[in-house]
Amino acid sequence: MTNCIIASTSTIHGSKPLEYLREALLELYSGIDEILFIPYARPGGITHDEYTSNVNIAFNKINKKTVGIHTFSNPAEALKNAKGIFTGGGNTFLLVDQLYRNKVIEPLKNAIHSGTPYLGTSAGSNICGLTMQTTNDMPIVYPPSFKTLGIVPFNINPHYLDPDPNSTHKGETRETRIKEFHNLDPQPVVGLREGSWLNVKGQEVLLKGKLSARIFEQNKTPYEVEPESALSNLN
Amino acid sequence: MTNCIIASTSTIHGSKPLEYLREALLELYSGIDEILFIPYARPGGITHDEYTSNVNIAFNKINKKTVGIHTFSNPAEALKNAKGIFTGGGNTFLLVDQLYRNKVIEPLKNAIHSGTPYLGTSAGSNICGLTMQTTNDMPIVYPPSFKTLGIVPFNINPHYLDPDPNSTHKGETRETRIKEFHNLDPQPVVGLREGSWLNVKGQEVLLKGKLSARIFEQNKTPYEVEPESALSNLN
Numbered sequence: 001m002t003n004c005i006i007a008s009t010s011t012i013h014g015s016k017p018l019e020y021l022r023e024a025l026l027e028l029y030s031g032i033d034e035i036l037f038i039p040y041a042r043p044g045g046i047t048h049d050e051y052t053s054n055v056n057i058a059f060n061k062i063n064k065k066t067v068g069i070h071t072f073s074n075p076a077e078a079l080k081n082a083k084g085i086f087t088g089g090g091n092t093f094l095l096v097d098q099l100y101r102n103k104v105i106e107p108l109k110n111a112i113h114s115g116t117p118y119l120g121t122s123a124g125s126n127i128c129g130l131t132m133q134t135t136n137d138m139p140i141v142y143p144p145s146f147k148t149l150g151i152v153p154f155n156i157n158p159h160y161l162d163p164d165p166n167s168t169h170k171g172e173t174r175e176t177r178i179k180e181f182h183n184l185d186p187q188p189v190v191g192l193r194e195g196s197w198l199n200v201k202g203q204e205v206l207l208k209g210k211l212s213a214r215i216f217e218q219n220k221t222p223y224e225v226e227p228e229s230a231l232s233n234l235n
Numbered sequence: 236m237t238n239c240i241i242a243s244t245s246t247i248h249g250s251k252p253l254e255y256l257r258e259a260l261l262e263l264y265s266g267i268d269e270i271l272f273i274p275y276a277r278p279g280g281i282t283h284d285e286y287t288s289n290v291n292i293a294f295n296k297i298n299k300k301t302v303g304i305h306t307f308s309n310p311a312e313a314l315k316n317a318k319g320i321f322t323g324g325g326n327t328f329l330l331v332d333q334l335y336r337n338k339v340i341e342p343l344k345n346a347i348h349s350g351t352p353y354l355g356t357s358a359g360s361n362i363c364g365l366t367m368q369t370t371n372d373m374p375i376v377y378p379p380s381f382k383t384l385g386i387v388p389f390n391i392n393p394h395y396l397d398p399d400p401n402s403t404h405k406g407e408t409r410e411t412r413i414k415e416f417h418n419l420d421p422q423p424v425v426g427l428r429e430g431s432w433l434n435v436k437g438q439e440v441l442l443k444g445k446l447s448a449r450i451f452e453q454n455k456t457p458y459e460v461e462p463e464s465a466l467s468n469l470n
Contacts (some may be wrong), residue, residue, distance in 0.1 A: 009405045010405075042419075043407075104245040130373065133373065133374050135374065140375060145249050145377070146374055159404065169341075169396060169429065171371055171429075172278075172372070177326075180325075181414075183279075183375075184329075194404065
């Protein structure tokens with residue numbers, strides 16, 4: 001049974017990485033000591049080793065350790081054997097490119113569908129949607145496709161940001177960008193604010209955290225849903 | 236001789252579209268009555284006709300009219316015959332996708348290199364760089380390539396936005412995103428603030444407007460350049 005946490009961000013303001021997710025992670029990874037970490041998104045261009053080591057510090061606090069997928073000669077096999085998986089944030093284009101180039105899109109999808117507990121944050125959450133086309137990231141690399149895992153039947157916009165009513169900036173707001181997406185594509189988009197996450201258990205998708213999420217459906221006015229709302233029928 | 240205005244935005248706060256560029260446009264399009272308009276970026280998903288008609292209002296104020304490239308059965312020929320060209324903003328992925336699919340990347344490049352006066356704003360400026368990989372836009376469509384016109388020997392980040400020192404948001408700042416780009420690609424990036432533009436005359440590239448621009452070079456600390464600075468040697 002699919003068992004995932006799809007989080008807007010790894011870190012919320014004034015708190016250490018993953019700290020706000022502590023209880024949820026203890027439940028997700030219950031009975032699991034070692035987590036397979038996917039560092040492909042490489043925030044700030046740090047090495048895969050550095051990124052894995054940073055993540056390890058956060059996981060040690062809940063008495064777990066992480067091992068980077070890049071240390072395995074057969075990453076598909078590593079995913080198959082993993083007891084738990086975590087994909088961290090960074091650049092979604094880079095992450096998706098590396099998932100395709102290392103031929104692990106299908107193995108990752110299969111592992112998640114077969115019930116391996118999965119945590120995604122930011123870019124690692126974005127890939128749980130149908131496509132990566134509602135990422136906020138810069139296209140620093142050209143991936144073979146924008147299609148992603150489709151663990152949930154919609155797209156995700158992590159780090160969702162409300163328009164600033166005092167802004168004089170003429171760049172598009174997040175809402176405008178998602179509206180542009182809906183001029184071409186029909187799938188709904190869940191704008192997940194920092195501190196929110198989705199809990200996926202089998203077919204059930206629940207909004208968690210203290211904040212509401214903003215839902216964008218084609219040809220509809222965007223609307224808010226409250227924590228504990230089911231999003232399973234959003235498709 | 237190449238003759239371009241590459242502007243961060245079409246519109247600055249408190250002013251009408253293109254108003255702040257009035258004098259520069261009168262010089263750029265001197266002696267030209269009709270401008271070929273490329274509406275492919277379609278901001279907000281409006282039709283090509285609607286977008287062209289909106290732009291026409293702004294151009295009427297300087298006694299010029301615009302005609303949309305989408306009204307020609309042979310857009311490559313239309314570019315060849317154009318006396319002046321303007322590519323408006325919207326979504327850069329959509330613009331680049333349409334330029335490729337309508338087979339006008341080369342014709343547009345040739346027209347600009349042969350001296351047809353060109354104005355780009357926002358997405359229409361982004362495409363004047365080597366690649367579109369420092370756009371701020373959402374990847375709402377998968378273009379055949381990220382390679383763009385290379386009118387200037389660097390990349391452009393339009394609507395450049397300084398980090399907000401009071402922000403508690405954990406999404407990447409513009410500077411962090413460009414740093415991520417430089418982990419993979421060597422070409423410099425010019426962060427053009429709203430109200431700034433580049434004046435390209437042959438090999439000469441000058442920063443115009445009242446604001447400084449922020450220059451990003453691989454393995455260097457980002458720095459500011461003042462208006463009237465030459466950027467021709469940035470490559």
